[in-house]
Amino acid sequence: MIYLDNAATSWPKAPGVTDAITRFLNDTGANPGRSGHSLSIEAARVVATVREQVAALMGAPDPLQVVFTLNVTHAINIALQGILRPGNHVVTTSVEHNSMMRPLTALSDRGVSFTAVACAPDGSLDPALIQAAIRPETVLIAVTHASNVLGTLLPIRSIGEIAREHGLLILVDAASTAGCVPIDLINDTIDLLAFTGHKALLGPTGTGGLIIGPRVNTSELQPVFQGGTGSRSATETQPPMLPDLLECGTLNTAGLAGLGAALSWITTQGISCIQQTCRAHTTMLLERLLAIDGITVYGPLDANLQTATLAFNIRGMSPSQTGQTLDERYGILCRVGLHCAPRAHDTVGTFPDGCVRFSPGVFTTSEDVTAAADAVCCLAGEAAQ
Amino acid sequence: MSDHCVILFPTSAHVMRAEKLLQEAAISCRLIPVPRHLSSDCGFCLEVKYCDCANVCALFDDKKLIYDETARLT
Numbered sequence: 001m002i003y004l005d006n007a008a009t010s011w012p013k014a015p016g017v018t019d020a021i022t023r024f025l026n027d028t029g030a031n032p033g034r035s036g037h038s039l040s041i042e043a044a045r046v047v048a049t050v051r052e053q054v055a056a057l058m059g060a061p062d063p064l065q066v067v068f069t070l071n072v073t074h075a076i077n078i079a080l081q082g083i084l085r086p087g088n089h090v091v092t093t094s095v096e097h098n099s100m101m102r103p104l105t106a107l108s109d110r111g112v113s114f115t116a117v118a119c120a121p122d123g124s125l126d127p128a129l130i131q132a133a134i135r136p137e138t139v140l141i142a143v144t145h146a147s148n149v150l151g152t153l154l155p156i157r158s159i160g161e162i163a164r165e166h167g168l169l170i171l172v173d174a175a176s177t178a179g180c181v182p183i184d185l186i187n188d189t190i191d192l193l194a195f196t197g198h199k200a201l202l203g204p205t206g207t208g209g210l211i212i213g214p215r216v217n218t219s220e221l222q223p224v225f226q227g228g229t230g231s232r233s234a235t236e237t238q239p240p241m242l243p244d245l246l247e248c249g250t251l252n253t254a255g256l257a258g259l260g261a262a263l264s265w266i267t268t269q270g271i272s273c274i275q276q277t278c279r280a281h282t283t284m285l286l287e288r289l290l291a292i293d294g295i296t297v298y299g300p301l302d303a304n305l306q307t308a309t310l311a312f313n314i315r316g317m318s319p320s321q322t323g324q325t326l327d328e329r330y331g332i333l334c335r336v337g338l339h340c341a342p343r344a345h346d347t348v349g350t351f352p353d354g355c356v357r358f359s360p361g362v363f364t365t366s367e368d369v370t371a372a373a374d375a376v377c378c379l380a381g382e383a384a385q
Numbered sequence: 386m387s388d389h390c391v392i393l394f395p396t397s398a399h400v401m402r403a404e405k406l407l408q409e410a411a412i413s414c415r416l417i418p419v420p421r422h423l424s425s426d427c428g429f430c431l432e433v434k435y436c437d438c439a440n441v442c443a444l445f446d447d448k449k450l451i452y453d454e455t456a457r458l459t
Contacts, residue, residue: 033427035429036427047398229396230396230427231426231427233426234425
């Protein structure tokens with residue numbers, strides 16, 4: 001089996017993840033912050049360690065500004081609903097995932113407006129278009145770090161500088177990049193960073209978070225969820241301090257233990273090293289796919305301008321048929337269709353049929369890449385007959 | 386009076402951050418359940434030697450770590 005669906009979720013996970021989860025459930029297991037006994041304290045230490053690890057990996061100055069969530073969608077919802085009020089305007093892009101577009105669309109029913117700036121068909125974005133879309137009522141620029149369909153990296157630092165110039169906040173969706181592209185909250189001028197633990201961070205599903213930068217006025221954040229935190233227990237209002245302001249209910253502690261192991265592995269390897277590995281896969285796949293007659297490859301077609309995400313279609317064969325044949329005949333697992341990003345496919349010109357997406361990961365081998373390219377070559381030949 | 390005091394924090398995450406800062410500064414401490422006469426919070430707080438309390442608070446102020454109150458144990 002060849003797993004090329006790491007953009008959906010990474011597999012396998014980092015060494016140590018399964019052991020950390022098992023160890024937590026067997027040996028710790030208690031609820032952090034809800035009791036004062038030794039196991040509760042130990043559980044809190046596990047969570048605190050992961051908070052410190054996330055902050056260190058993402059260049060966040062204060063670990064207490066790291067709020068754990070179940071996934072990046074959860075984090076984006078908390079950010080958007082926490083900041084936006086009726087009458088506010090948001091600038092976003094045309095390559096966003098539905099994790100961004102659906103909350104924005106729902107908020108538009110509550111008096112929030114947004115402009116989705118058009119990216120080029122390869123997913124690239126001219127930052128000047130972001131600047132041109134800013135209105136007097138704009139309060140937030142909300143963009144993905146990389147297209148989940150094309151892999152195209154967006155110029156978030158330039159966009160962040162525009163946000164600074166106009167006194168706006170910037171929310172970055174790092175679902176596709178956290179763990180495989182270096183991110184520094186301060187140097188990349190990010191105010192809110194939403195991440196998931198189960199993709200390139202190589203942790204388990206059910207983990208993610210929102211990092212709140214120092215420019216965000218937390219007293220103005222409206223929590224989406226209210227509930228138990230273990231703190232300020234005598235009051236029936238949400239505590240005003242991060243992380244508890246935005247982090248209530250029992251955390252996925254076992255998952256966070258696993259994420260901690262994954263972060264340790266990533267830190268040991270180095271994100272730049274992981275990025276190089278993924279770039280090598282991307283370069284190899286691009287060279288092979290672009291040499292095949294009868295297929296169209298989408299995106300920037302340059303490993304330095306994208307993540308290890310390659311979108312393509314075989315002429316004469318639907319994406320679903322391609323994916324099914326790759327799975328059943330070759331044991332190659334990938335994702336086809338719209339990838340929860342209809343507007344991105346509209347930008348590319350592949351809506352509504354979608355495309356095939358290969359997403360190798362850090363554990364993919366060059367043999368895997370070669371076999372996948374050979375299989376696509378065979379299918380393209382069959383489709384042409 | 387005890388020769389220890391406790392420091393209460395707004396969240397358990399703050400307590401854990403405090404513990405890490407004190408470990409890095411080689412100041413001994415331990416985490417204990419929040420004394421009920423001081424707070425109704427569910428979690429735990431930090432116990433340090435009373436003689437270290439002023440230095441510990443100065444460290445937290447320097448690191449911009451917010452704490453709620455200190456109380457000498459009886």
